[in-house]
Amino acid sequence: RQLLAELTQAVADGGLRMDYQPIVELGSGRTVGFEALARWPHPARGMVSPVEFIPVAEESGLIIELGAWVLHTSVREAASWDSGHYVSVNVSVRQFHAPGFVERVHRELASSGLPAGRLTLEITESLLLGDQDQIHADLARLRAAGIRVSIDDFGTGYSSLSYLHRVPVDTLKLDKSFVDTITTSPQQHDLVRGILRMADTLSLAVVAEGIETEEEHRLLREAGCAYGQGFLFARPLTGADARARMRSEA
Numbered sequence: 697r698q699l700l701a702e703l704t705q706a707v708a709d710g711g712l713r714m715d716y717q718p719i720v721e722l723g724s725g726r727t728v729g730f731e732a733l734a735r736w737p738h739p740a741r742g743m744v745s746p747v748e749f750i751p752v753a754e755e756s757g758l759i760i761e762l763g764a765w766v767l768h769t770s771v772r773e774a775a776s777w778d779s780g781h782y783v784s785v786n787v788s789v790r791q792f793h794a795p796g797f798v799e800r801v802h803r804e805l806a807s808s809g810l811p812a813g814r815l816t817l818e819i820t821e822s823l824l825l826g827d828q829d830q831i832h833a834d835l836a837r838l839r840a841a842g843i844r845v846s847i848d849d850f851g852t853g854y855s856s857l858s859y860l861h862r863v864p865v866d867t868l869k870l871d872k873s874f875v876d877t878i879t880t881s882p883q884q885h886d887l888v889r890g891i892l893r894m895a896d897t898l899s900l901a902v903v904a905e906g907i908e909t910e911e912e913h914r915l916l917r918e919a920g921c922a923y924g925q926g927f928l929f930a931r932p933l934t935g936a937d938a939r940a941r942m943r944s945e946a
């Protein structure tokens with residue numbers, strides 16, 4: 697209750713900020729884009745994790761406003777990058793289903809000047825369990841405009857691989873749980889190779905999440921995974937630090 701009241705206040709008063717975690721090409725190590733991650737520096741509680749406050753926002757419906765702020769802020773930030781990097785924005789289920797979501801995305805692109813090809817929306821597998829016709833139609837409209845769509849935490853949810861060929865998405869974000877076990881479990885290593893083969897067959901790009909060691913990096917690269925994200929490369933950065941990173945690689 698208290699947390700919701702304070703979060704509502706924070707959304708209204710500019711108490712949240714966005715950080716940006718580099719997504720790199722595993723072969724070259726070069727940054728290709730950034731995942732936008734919401735941060736809530738709370739005056740008394742310290743940094744409150746989105747793992748705590750996103751569910752509170754989802755349950756209460758505040759996610760509509762919070763998500764609108766996240767989209768607005770991340771798209772404007774990316775529009776200020778002259779390097780061509782893309783921004784990948786998390787979208788929660790309830791936010792996606794809110795009336796006018798697709799129009800809002802188009803409006804943010806138009807008003808900021810960010811080319812559609814530099815915006816990726818991260819959805820979850822759970823979204824795809826809803827009204828398939830409606831969701832596929834909305835995803836198709838987004839993609840027809842040039843926006844990319846990725847499935848976040850891939851492999852943890854509805855893990856039937858057979859539905860993937862019907863889902864209009866561009867990228868799979870391979871969940872960190874696979875990355876964590878790839879170095880110690882031959883079965884998991886095989887499974888990851890299988891997922892990468894399947895993604896290739898379906899022309900889906902793969903971003904491996906939560907890469908923390910050189911060994912994980914090497915095994916993923918050898919398995920043919922093109923992109924990755926994780927503390928090995930960089931933690932989520934402030935907007936200023938993200939810009940500094942782009943300049944240093946230019």
Ligand code: G
Nearest residue numbers: 732733734745746747750766786787788932
């Ligand atoms: O940044 P961190 O690892 O603490 O994020 C934890 C979780 O919170 C992740 O699952 C991430 O997808 C989610 N999250 C972070 N920022 C946002 C956001 O802006 N919107 C939504 N819907 N989820 C977010």
Ligand code: G
Nearest residue numbers: 733848849905906907908925926927928932
């Ligand atoms: O669910 P989602 O993929 O959106 O969550 C991304 C979260 O993972 C962010 O909160 C980010 O801070 C976290 N993260 C990113 N890289 C790493 C990593 O290498 N190790 C760990 N433990 N967390 C990471």
Ligand code: MN
Nearest residue numbers: 731786818848
């Ligand atoms: Mn994500």
Ligand code: NA
Nearest residue numbers: 848849871905
């Ligand atoms: Na994830």
